[in-house]
Amino acid sequence: MDITTTIEDVANLAGVSIKTVSRVVNMEPNVRPATRERVQDAIRELGYQPNPSARGLASKRSYLVGLFYDDLMAESTYIVNVQRGVLTRCRKEGYELLIHPFNYHQNGINGLAEEITANIIKSRIDGVILTPPLSDLSIAIETLKRLDKPQIRLSPGHHESGSPCVYSDDRIAARLMTEHLIQLGHKRIAFIAGHSGHLAIVHRQTGFIDAMTAAGLNIDNASVSQGSNTFESGVKCAREILSHERAPTAIFASTDEMAAGVMSVAHQLGYSIPGDLSVAGYDNSQIAHQVWPALTTIAQPVNEMAEIATGLLIDQLRGGKKSISQVAMQSELVLRDSTGPAPC
Amino acid sequence: MDITTTIEDVANLAGVSIKTVSRVVNMEPNVRPATRERVQDAIRELGYQPNPSARGLASKRSYLVGLFYDDLMAESTYIVNVQRGVLTRCRKEGYELLIHPFNYHQNGINGLAEEITANIIKSRIDGVILTPPLSDLSIAIETLKRLDKPQIRLSPGHHESGSPCVYSDDRIAARLMTEHLIQLGHKRIAFIAGHSGHLAIVHRQTGFIDAMTAAGLNIDNASVSQGSNTFESGVKCAREILSHERAPTAIFASTDEMAAGVMSVAHQLGYSIPGDLSVAGYDNSQIAHQVWPALTTIAQPVNEMAEIATGLLIDQLRGGKKSISQVAMQSELVLRDSTGPAPC
DNA sequence: GTGAAAGCGCTAACAA
DNA sequence: TTGTTAGCGCTTTCAC
Numbered sequence: 001m002d003i004t005t006t007i008e009d010v011a012n013l014a015g016v017s018i019k020t021v022s023r024v025v026n027m028e029p030n031v032r033p034a035t036r037e038r039v040q041d042a043i044r045e046l047g048y049q050p051n052p053s054a055r056g057l058a059s060k061r062s063y064l065v066g067l068f069y070d071d072l073m074a075e076s077t078y079i080v081n082v083q084r085g086v087l088t089r090c091r092k093e094g095y096e097l098l099i100h101p102f103n104y105h106q107n108g109i110n111g112l113a114e115e116i117t118a119n120i121i122k123s124r125i126d127g128v129i130l131t132p133p134l135s136d137l138s139i140a141i142e143t144l145k146r147l148d149k150p151q152i153r154l155s156p157g158h159h160e161s162g163s164p165c166v167y168s169d170d171r172i173a174a175r176l177m178t179e180h181l182i183q184l185g186h187k188r189i190a191f192i193a194g195h196s197g198h199l200a201i202v203h204r205q206t207g208f209i210d211a212m213t214a215a216g217l218n219i220d221n222a223s224v225s226q227g228s229n230t231f232e233s234g235v236k237c238a239r240e241i242l243s244h245e246r247a248p249t250a251i252f253a254s255t256d257e258m259a260a261g262v263m264s265v266a267h268q269l270g271y272s273i274p275g276d277l278s279v280a281g282y283d284n285s286q287i288a289h290q291v292w293p294a295l296t297t298i299a300q301p302v303n304e305m306a307e308i309a310t311g312l313l314i315d316q317l318r319g320g321k322k323s324i325s326q327v328a329m330q331s332e333l334v335l336r337d338s339t340g341p342a343p344c
Numbered sequence: 345m346d347i348t349t350t351i352e353d354v355a356n357l358a359g360v361s362i363k364t365v366s367r368v369v370n371m372e373p374n375v376r377p378a379t380r381e382r383v384q385d386a387i388r389e390l391g392y393q394p395n396p397s398a399r400g401l402a403s404k405r406s407y408l409v410g411l412f413y414d415d416l417m418a419e420s421t422y423i424v425n426v427q428r429g430v431l432t433r434c435r436k437e438g439y440e441l442l443i444h445p446f447n448y449h450q451n452g453i454n455g456l457a458e459e460i461t462a463n464i465i466k467s468r469i470d471g472v473i474l475t476p477p478l479s480d481l482s483i484a485i486e487t488l489k490r491l492d493k494p495q496i497r498l499s500p501g502h503h504e505s506g507s508p509c510v511y512s513d514d515r516i517a518a519r520l521m522t523e524h525l526i527q528l529g530h531k532r533i534a535f536i537a538g539h540s541g542h543l544a545i546v547h548r549q550t551g552f553i554d555a556m557t558a559a560g561l562n563i564d565n566a567s568v569s570q571g572s573n574t575f576e577s578g579v580k581c582a583r584e585i586l587s588h589e590r591a592p593t594a595i596f597a598s599t600d601e602m603a604a605g606v607m608s609v610a611h612q613l614g615y616s617i618p619g620d621l622s623v624a625g626y627d628n629s630q631i632a633h634q635v636w637p638a639l640t641t642i643a644q645p646v647n648e649m650a651e652i653a654t655g656l657l658i659d660q661l662r663g664g665k666k667s668i669s670q671v672a673m674q675s676e677l678v679l680r681d682s683t684g685p686a687p688c
Numbered sequence: 689g690t691g692a693a694a695g696c697g698c699t700a701a702c703a704a
Numbered sequence: 705t706t707g708t709t710a711g712c713g714c715t716t717t718c719a720c
Binding site for chain 1: 700
């Protein structure tokens with residue numbers, strides 16, 4: 001197990017040429033099974049691992065994929081779950097991961113194209129995984145296309161363009177959650193919308209409206225308030241919502257962080273949950289277990305989605321299977337203790 | 345700005361040899377200022393970025409640093425902050441970051457040495473940053489030494505060995521926090537210890553005992569309970585602590601997650617915070633803002649520590665400044681609303 | 689202070 | 705099915 005073992009050492013030990021070793025390593029055809037096995041034995045015996053630099057230089061590929069995300073998103077554990085899923089697949093396929101948080105709120109969106117370009121040229125990554133809200137920023141998508149870099153978008157808000165992506169239908173899931181509340185007898189239900197730049201989250205609002213309309217329930221302006229995904233914005237919205245004369249009996253926040261903010265305010269105001277007020281969230285993040293009572297929410301298979309997305313990206317890099325480039329995943333309703341029958 | 349621009353293009357444009365360009369790029373001496381400037385202009389004009397593969401192949405370095413961490417730690421936002429700090433420095437110094445979460449709880453600690461070795465050989469990283477609890481695992485440290493890989497340890501529990509590390513003195517900070525509680529008039533103070541494999545966290549307990557002893561306060565067995573860093577373990581400990589006849593008037597948990605668990609139980613049992621019970625945490629993590637009332641805690645400059653550690657590692661890789669290899673940082677007490685005067 | 693030549697370890701193109 | 709050769713874009717070594 002030596003770091004200086006080269007392809008030549010393996011070739012010598014197996015009694016073949018280096019090209020044959022290369023074929024075995026890269027799983028190319030046209031090697032006799034017996035030869036292949038002999039080479040594999042030599043590889044195992046020497047603990048040979050191909051030198052990525054040499055490989056990269058010769059093949060003009062880096063075997064590196066980039067994960068591009070909004071630095072602000074790193075406040076939640078979402079991005080860590082994505083990293084985990086991406087890494088799982090990368091290891092299986094022999095790729096390495098380079099992470100790249102972007103700070104385009106500070107630097108202005110105009111700098112984004114430049115920053116992406118500079119990063120691509122410097123790091124030589126072969127392909128890119130875009131997470132929300134970058135997965136909906138056309139400037140990011142177009143810049144990568146211009147650089148001819150394969151990309152896959154994770155949970156984009158629009159997936160009509162035909163560009164490869166992995167998503168779950170937030171509209172349907174939000175509708176399910178709303179129907180759950182309606183079935184519990186709630187009629188005055190407030191909705192807290194998420195950040196408008198985060199398109200997938202906007203679909204959650206549409207799903208809410210779908211269910212309310214289908215049930216013939218009233219949606220006045222007051223029942224939808226504008227949050228920005230964070231705990232603090234949930235606090236702010238809840239204060240406003242609960243100060244109204246005929247306060248709702250249920251609040252559906254489009255992120256768990258906001259729902260946790262709502263619960264905090266509700267406790268302070270003396271509401272019992274779910275006795276006086278039901279609260280629902282979305283994302284099934286860490287915080288959903290850490291509030292009391294535990295939060296009813298929607299769980300997306302983030303890990304799995306990231307893994308699948310990475311697989312699709314690597315397929316692209318290998319030049320195959322371009323057909324199945326859009327994958328839809330199912331989210332599920334997680335019923336916990338923060339939702340209950342509407343008070344009489 | 346073209347990805348195919350090579351050192352030769354720059355040399356041609358500047359009218360020098362490729363070796364001179366190489367000297368400028370690598371900030372080597374022995375280039376006349378005027379020549380240097382001409383080369384730099386050419387680099388700028390062409391948007392030249394050296395090809396990392398070619399560089400790596402020729403120089404036997406990868407310009408990659410690895411961040412090794414315990415996958416379980418990724419549940420908190422600690423690791424994301426570390427990543428941020430590491431990346432900041434990497435970008436400045438022209439290095440890229442490879443992240444590597446380890447799962448040694450599942451696979452058994454014996455597999456760890458092998459996994460590290462395999463990872464190093466495959467990825468060719470030049471050096472490694474170890475975060476807790478890996479920074480205290482001698483099997484990890486020794487394996488890297490055997491592979492002759494420079495390493496830097498972040499927040500280790502023991503820093504006597506002389507190996508490079510960046511840490512903050514948890515014992516002193518925990519003592520400060522305990523003194524704060526004592527000054528508020530608390531006499532019965534419970535402490536919730538963290539995971540015993542996480543040595544830095546164990547020092548927090550020592551600091552607690554220092555302060556209690558110095559103040560002449562009684563520490564019976566019941567006032568220290570064993571948690572495991574998580575919210576759930578905080579819940580469990582709090583249930584036990586608060587069921588005693590003479591329950592404490594303050595609880596100091598050695599992580600914010602556990603403190604949040606304590607607060608959740610306290611609310612359920614009808615305690616008012618800080619009226620009936622003061623609660624203190626450690627880490628100043630996200631959750632400290634998301635509980636009500638906001639949590640008094642200790643803030644470590646995680647971002648900065650990670651940045652400095654990365655700088656020290658890169659210094660090692662460049663073969664200089666081996667002297668300043670241990671850096672101690674200051675933590676600070678963050679007073680919020682969860683601690684108050686002891687009830688009479 | 690500058691440049692020419694060799695070669696890092698691999699893959700691509702072609703030959704056998 | 706297997707091997708030979710050239711060269712990827714840089715750094716290293718050594719000559720000038």
